[in-house]
Amino acid sequence: MRLEPALFSFSNPDLFVDPYPVYREIRENEPIHRSFMYGGSWVLFSHEDSARLLCDPRLTNNRAGLPLLALGEDERAEFTEFHRFLRTWTAFFEGEDHLLRRGVLDQVFRVLTPDLVSEVVRHAADRLIDGWGDRSQVDLVADFARPLPAMVLTRLMGAPESDHKFLDHWADDLAYLFGASTLTPDDLRRGWASAQAFMAYLKNLATDMARLPERSLLAGLLARTVSGFGFTEAEACAQCVLLMFAGLEPSRHLIGNAILALHSFPDQRRLLADNPRLWPSAVEEFLRYDPPVQYIGRLAAESFTYRGHRIEKGEAVLPFPGSANRDPKQFPDPDVLDIQRHGRHLAMGTGVHRCVGAGMVRVQTAVALRTLLTRIPDLEVCPDRKPVWHSYSGFHGLASLPVSV
Numbered sequence: 349m350r351l352e353p354a355l356f357s358f359s360n361p362d363l364f365v366d367p368y369p370v371y372r373e374i375r376e377n378e379p380i381h382r383s384f385m386y387g388g389s390w391v392l393f394s395h396e397d398s399a400r401l402l403c404d405p406r407l408t409n410n411r412a413g414l415p416l417l418a419l420g421e422d423e424r425a426e427f428t429e430f431h432r433f434l435r436t437w438t439a440f441f442e443g444e445d446h447l448l449r450r451g452v453l454d455q456v457f458r459v460l461t462p463d464l465v466s467e468v469v470r471h472a473a474d475r476l477i478d479g480w481g482d483r484s485q486v487d488l489v490a491d492f493a494r495p496l497p498a499m500v501l502t503r504l505m506g507a508p509e510s511d512h513k514f515l516d517h518w519a520d521d522l523a524y525l526f527g528a529s530t531l532t533p534d535d536l537r538r539g540w541a542s543a544q545a546f547m548a549y550l551k552n553l554a555t556d557m558a559r560l561p562e563r564s565l566l567a568g569l570l571a572r573t574v575s576g577f578g579f580t581e582a583e584a585c586a587q588c589v590l591l592m593f594a595g596l597e598p599s600r601h602l603i604g605n606a607i608l609a610l611h612s613f614p615d616q617r618r619l620l621a622d623n624p625r626l627w628p629s630a631v632e633e634f635l636r637y638d639p640p641v642q643y644i645g646r647l648a649a650e651s652f653t654y655r656g657h658r659i660e661k662g663e664a665v666l667p668f669p670g671s672a673n674r675d676p677k678q679f680p681d682p683d684v685l686d687i688q689r690h691g692r693h694l695a696m697g698t699g700v701h702r703c704v705g706a707g708m709v710r711v712q713t714a715v716a717l718r719t720l721l722t723r724i725p726d727l728e729v730c731p732d733r734k735p736v737w738h739s740y741s742g743f744h745g746l747a748s749l750p751v752s753v
């Protein structure tokens with residue numbers, strides 16, 4: 349069957365609201381889909397292809413130049429320094445260079461024990477809920493899901509929680525460059541200005557190591573070495589910018605999407621309330637059912653043929669957790685939320701570039717949602733006010749979700 353070209357297009361509003369029926373149709377008919385994205389790319393809709401190619405060394409994650417590709421060639425020269433900065437992010441390295449940097453990041457994350465993360469998250473969640481006073485309705489996104497991860501990550505980074513609004517704002521300007529469907533030179537100017545402001549802030553924080561909490565990401569990044577490799581001060585600060593950029597947006601979408609999923613499946617909400625031991629598997633299921641990161645970007649490092657398709661060097665290849673996680677070959681009844689389900693979802697990627705914050709964010713999500721639903725057991729999504737979805741191509745997440753409290 350020939351697919352309607354408008355089906356998988358950013359002009360199709362369904363892609364931002366409920367993309368899963370669209371994915372199903374493409375997965376059943378053209379699981380390796382030639383798409384308009386990035387001027388012609390390969391989108392992988394099945395779980396098998398996504399999982400396999402995420403681990404294929406013929407694809408590279410060296411995508412620091414991706415935002416610049418959205419501009420005309422004559423507009424790019426202005427952003428050479430910005431490009432050089434993005435190239436210092438661990439995520440964009442490959443091979444041995446990636447392993448060394450990733451080794452340090454993994455070590456640094458080990459200091460964020462579940463107890464420490466739980467305490468910081470509970471404190472942030474309580475403060476936000478206390479701030480609602482006697483309101484009977486709040487916006488779950490603006491009043492909880494959005495600020496919470498910024499408050500938590502700001503503290504875990506080693507900065508005062510009250511500064512979270514600046515850090516959040518700078519990280520947002522950068523996230524926009526990798527998530528929006530179109531970009532202008534002004535978007536890049538804003539992103540670069542925010543990256544510079546963020547770096548100046550972190551360098552200032554780093555000058556007084558003695559005041560940095562010992563168990564903080566910045567202190568760890570400045571001090572740790574693995575196999576003789578350690579970051580310079582500028583590189584350590586740049587990794588903190590990367591962590592904020594990579595961590596905030598999906599973390600807040602996961603909280604919002606999870607509340608909406610529990611609203612759609614009230615039996616699962618009751619099951620969870622009666623069996624708190626199910627929280628860890630519930631978080632896995634939230635990640636599978638409605639993953640905040642819908643696709644992962646890769647570029648072909650060489651030309652090769654995959655299942656009869658000729659992929660040329662430099663072309664974008666996009667494994668799609670959004671579709672892979674609903675692949676019935678991997679998950680029976682994939683459109684049903686089942687918090688007791690087991691299986692290997694791809695919401696956090698797989699292979700050497702898998703999410704570095706995965707452990708921390710699992711604890712964060714469980715503690716934040718549990719605190720919320722324990723303190724406000726009768727929290728309900730307002731039936732008369734529709735949720736509003738973001739129109740970012742890379743993420744599936746809510747811009748607003750009115751709830752009665």
Ligand code: HEM
Nearest residue numbers: 439591594595598599602641695696697701702703704705
């Ligand atoms: C629900 C929340 C999150 C989701 C769904 C998520 C998802 C992902 C995905 C899909 C990848 C790409 C894997 C790949 O390229 O193969 C990734 C990578 C990454 N994530 Fe997350 N993430 C989340 C939270 C976080 C947090 C909280 C942090 C940091 C504090 C973080 C830091 C990173 C970094 C640095 C990478 C790049 C790793 C590398 O290339 O070696 N993420 N994440």
